[in-house]
Amino acid sequence: MSHADAHAMHPPTATGLDTRKLAIWTFIGSECLFFASLISTYLVYKGKSLVGPLPHDASQCMLDGRMQQCEGVFEIPLVTFGTAVLLFSSYFVVKALSGAQRGNRKQLIGWLSATVVGGLFFVGMQVYEFYHFFHKGLGYTTNVFSASFYTLTGFHGTHVTLGVIWLSTVLVLAIRGKLPPEKALNLELAALYWHFVDVVWIVIFPVVYLMK
Amino acid sequence: MDGTSTPAEGHTHPTPALYLRIAVVLFVLTALEVGAYEVARRESPAGLAAIVVPLIVPILLVLSAGKFALVAMFYMHLKQDSKIFSGLFVFPLLLAAVIIVALVALFSVVHLVP
Amino acid sequence: MATSAREHAHAPAPSKTGLWSWLTTVDHKRIGILYGASAFIFFLIGGLEALLIRWQLRIPENNFLSAEAYNQLFTMHGTTMVFLAVMPLSAMLFNYLIPLMIGARDVAFPRLNAFSYWVFILGGLFMNASFLFNAAPDAGWFGYANLTSKQYSPGMNVDFWVIGLQILGVASLAAAVNFFVTIINLRAPGMKLMRMPMFVWMSMITQVLLLLAFPVITVALVFLLTDRMFGTGFYIPAQGGDPILWQHLFWIFGHPEVYILILPPFGIVSEILPVFSRKPLFGYAAMVFSGAFIAFLGFGVWSHHMFSTGLGPIADSVFSLTTMLIAIPTGVKIFNWIGTLWGGSLQMKTPLYYALGFIALFVIGGLSGVMHASPPADLQQTDTYFVVAHFHYVLFGGAIFAMVGGAFYWWPKMFGYMLREGLGKVQFWIMFIAMNLTFFPMHYAGLHGMPRRTYTYVAGLGLDWLNLVETIGSLGLAVAFTLFMVNIFVSFRGRKANPAPADPWNGATLEWSIPSPPQEFNFPEIPTVEGRDPLWTAKRKHGGPLPEPKRVDGSNIHLPNPSYWPLVTAIGMSIMLIGFMAGGLPVNLIGVAILFFGAFRWAFEPTG
Numbered sequence A: 001m002s003h004a005d006a007h008a009m010h011p012p013t014a015t016g017l018d019t020r021k022l023a024i025w026t027f028i029g030s031e032c033l034f035f036a037s038l039i040s041t042y043l044v045y046k047g048k049s050l051v052g053p054l055p056h057d058a059s060q061c062m063l064d065g066r067m068q069q070c071e072g073v074f075e076i077p078l079v080t081f082g083t084a085v086l087l088f089s090s091y092f093v094v095k096a097l098s099g100a101q102r103g104n105r106k107q108l109i110g111w112l113s114a115t116v117v118g119g120l121f122f123v124g125m126q127v128y129e130f131y132h133f134f135h136k137g138l139g140y141t142t143n144v145f146s147a148s149f150y151t152l153t154g155f156h157g158t159h160v161t162l163g164v165i166w167l168s169t170v171l172v173l174a175i176r177g178k179l180p181p182e183k184a185l186n187l188e189l190a191a192l193y194w195h196f197v198d199v200v201w202i203v204i205f206p207v208v209y210l211m212k
Numbered sequence B: 001m002d003g004t005s006t007p008a009e010g011h012t013h014p015t016p017a018l019y020l021r022i023a024v025v026l027f028v029l030t031a032l033e034v035g036a037y038e039v040a041r042r043e044s045p046a047g048l049a050a051i052v053v054p055l056i057v058p059i060l061l062v063l064s065a066g067k068f069a070l071v072a073m074f075y076m077h078l079k080q081d082s083k084i085f086s087g088l089f090v091f092p093l094l095l096a097a098v099i100i101v102a103l104v105a106l107f108s109v110v111h112l113v114p
Numbered sequence C: 001m002a003t004s005a006r007e008h009a010h011a012p013a014p015s016k017t018g019l020w021s022w023l024t025t026v027d028h029k030r031i032g033i034l035y036g037a038s039a040f041i042f043f044l045i046g047g048l049e050a051l052l053i054r055w056q057l058r059i060p061e062n063n064f065l066s067a068e069a070y071n072q073l074f075t076m077h078g079t080t081m082v083f084l085a086v087m088p089l090s091a092m093l094f095n096y097l098i099p100l101m102i103g104a105r106d107v108a109f110p111r112l113n114a115f116s117y118w119v120f121i122l123g124g125l126f127m128n129a130s131f132l133f134n135a136a137p138d139a140g141w142f143g144y145a146n147l148t149s150k151q152y153s154p155g156m157n158v159d160f161w162v163i164g165l166q167i168l169g170v171a172s173l174a175a176a177v178n179f180f181v182t183i184i185n186l187r188a189p190g191m192k193l194m195r196m197p198m199f200v201w202m203s204m205i206t207q208v209l210l211l212l213a214f215p216v217i218t219v220a221l222v223f224l225l226t227d228r229m230f231g232t233g234f235y236i237p238a239q240g241g242d243p244i245l246w247q248h249l250f251w252i253f254g255h256p257e258v259y260i261l262i263l264p265p266f267g268i269v270s271e272i273l274p275v276f277s278r279k280p281l282f283g284y285a286a287m288v289f290s291g292a293f294i295a296f297l298g299f300g301v302w303s304h305h306m307f308s309t310g311l312g313p314i315a316d317s318v319f320s321l322t323t324m325l326i327a328i329p330t331g332v333k334i335f336n337w338i339g340t341l342w343g344g345s346l347q348m349k350t351p352l353y354y355a356l357g358f359i360a361l362f363v364i365g366g367l368s369g370v371m372h373a374s375p376p377a378d379l380q381q382t383d384t385y386f387v388v389a390h391f392h393y394v395l396f397g398g399a400i401f402a403m404v405g406g407a408f409y410w411w412p413k414m415f416g417y418m419l420r421e422g423l424g425k426v427q428f429w430i431m432f433i434a435m436n437l438t439f440f441p442m443h444y445a446g447l448h449g450m451p452r453r454t455y456t457y458v459a460g461l462g463l464d465w466l467n468l469v470e471t472i473g474s475l476g477l478a479v480a481f482t483l484f485m486v487n488i489f490v491s492f493r494g495r496k497a498n499p500a501p502a503d504p505w506n507g508a509t510l511e512w513s514i515p516s517p518p519q520e521f522n523f524p525e526i527p528t529v530e531g532r533d534p535l536w537t538a539k540r541k542h543g544g545p546l547p548e549p550k551r552v553d554g555s556n557i558h559l560p561n562p563s564y565w566p567l568v569t570a571i572g573m574s575i576m577l578i579g580f581m582a583g584g585l586p587v588n589l590i591g592v593a594i595l596f597f598g599a600f601r602w603a604f605e606p607t608g
């Protein structure tokens, strides 16, 4: 018995929905609470740091026991650029998926490669950002801002990295010609995860970077 | 719930042009976010900026929610996919939002107590 | 199971017995048995810890245990009973029963199911390995900051706890995704949501709670881990952190966790009562919606554990109100159970005894719970034995009684022989009396001001005889569970003379329509369901008991191949997390490498 036969034998599901797709959505629902806890902590600790550096410029801030001028660490142009790349990578994977579903291998491989490159670029941006902050004196344990910021964005970055690994695996399958239209779901699942990582960043970007 | 099975894949998908338009809108909304941020951080805002400053948080939240909804509805196909998927996403999302708001509120209320 | 004649048509026939077959199994029934056996052993360990605690407290100013040893024992007792006994006992029943009750051949992701079990057992073993280093966790099962900080807990004790819970959390989340999807998607034709057995409903709600609550404690534990390992200050006031944040995050998880513990027992009782009352469950829809409502409200009550932290009048009022509100759906359930019994022709078999015991004891625990919902009352009761009394009525009188009842009820299905009725009833009476002897006096001790988690007390405070009675009661509980093991042993010895038919209790649900124990493929043909209580319908149509189902040759039935990659992946996962405590980054990376290797092989191996 071949594997195609084996798959054909799977009975139709009770809802008519694909079981793996249902699982990835269930997992995404669960992840919402994971990021909610991290974001809550970041917000709860906003303005509670006892020493600098702090995220934003402030003409009056209480640091080291006295009021003084503080310089923020955030580099909004850099992170805006990273945000845009991540947003566009979501568009790229949509194009790749429609290529996979219509059996257009060129479209699939091209756009999927672009997605992976976009993801890698975002991770690179984040590594550079962390490095930059570090040199401004913001270590992981410096204050509660740095601890909650690095933990939140670090976990997001880990998710992006896992997404890149997942998408790269699918890309290898596609290049080897093992992603025919009837298996496009393999890409759809990775794409759903990728979009989720993107929407988490859509929340993090304004809440963490743009709100003073 | 049993009757809500979805149309097969590749069926009633939005057009490529729509996907591109959404990408552009996402980009514009992001630019508006950063714009609002830049306006709000000016030293002595006047005119338009004077309105933005007190409203910066709601403005950012609305813009961000708009982007979120666009990606979820179109890129994640929730608009045309089974309502079960939407439920699996929206319910945890609401709970997450309530928990964030509750925790922020709880910690700021405690702060008022001397 | 050895009698199954099934062979793989397209793969080398896997061996059906021996250690290797258990290490690579993806059969939900075997994984269920693994969960059950492991959980029962952890339950005995947790029980032993409780006995040591009681022996220390039997007289005032005792020095049987040191304060340090006592701290480790009460922490491990709580942690073990919650995460290593009650939750995995539920997981046993999810595994064994959900596919059978919804008419499926297996769970949605059989290898993920095996992965969950292996992660769970590794986490449990890791947590208990702390005893070998004389460094068992000692900061209480809810590990309040900043007692858990490096400053106040410099040893490895809390590290074992943090990492152990993190590992166990992975197991719970993986299992929750699996069972949720299984229930939604693998129901047999005609098994609509509102036709599902109540146990399946309560299980599904439990999975939702797991999915939404566990991420929160995962994050809370990550903060604690980085505080201890890397020197962040999430919970350390000197660095700007706030210990209260831990309490919030822990209880946002912790209160739903209480329902994670009790909803499956609700489901068990809702299966037992109708069968032994010979009438359908009273108020099915009300039972479903009250369960969902309890779960939903369960996310809005967490701060009732924190009234003593001074939340202010607004928060106190809100959380007090939501907590009292939750008593309504719980009351609905109790009335429905009574309604089920009302006018039924009661078959006084062992499972019914435990189900009735459950109702009585759970009501007491529920009532004392509502008392804590009032902040001024709670300020008197918090951190005293009154609270200990409350949650033992709920978790021992509630969860454990239901579990034992469920064990008597489903044992014949799982193992193919009956447990002794007489011994079971004797055990019930000993358990029921001993349970009340152990925990009822705690209400008085608590209201007299006896604090929890203190290794001794001085004489002459009116606590002496209460504690002595409690200790005597706990010995009675030990006798009851010894009797349970004797029952298992004796029944196993006499299994030839006492084989279980497919349907020993005149059951209503699908698991009773197939031989005991079921064959590997569960159903030769996937059943079609036409309503609630499908087996009763079938018997009514047939005009009497159904003929005993035959064991059939299922060699043409497609089943997933066994796999050892879930085990490899689970080991990688555990090593990765243990690296935070021992060995540092190299160990983390080795773990990650094994994890990825296992996961990739898993993803690309033929599933059969």
Ligand SMILES: [Cu+2]
Binding pocket: C254, C255, C258, C301, C302, C304, C305
């Ligand atoms: Cu609670």
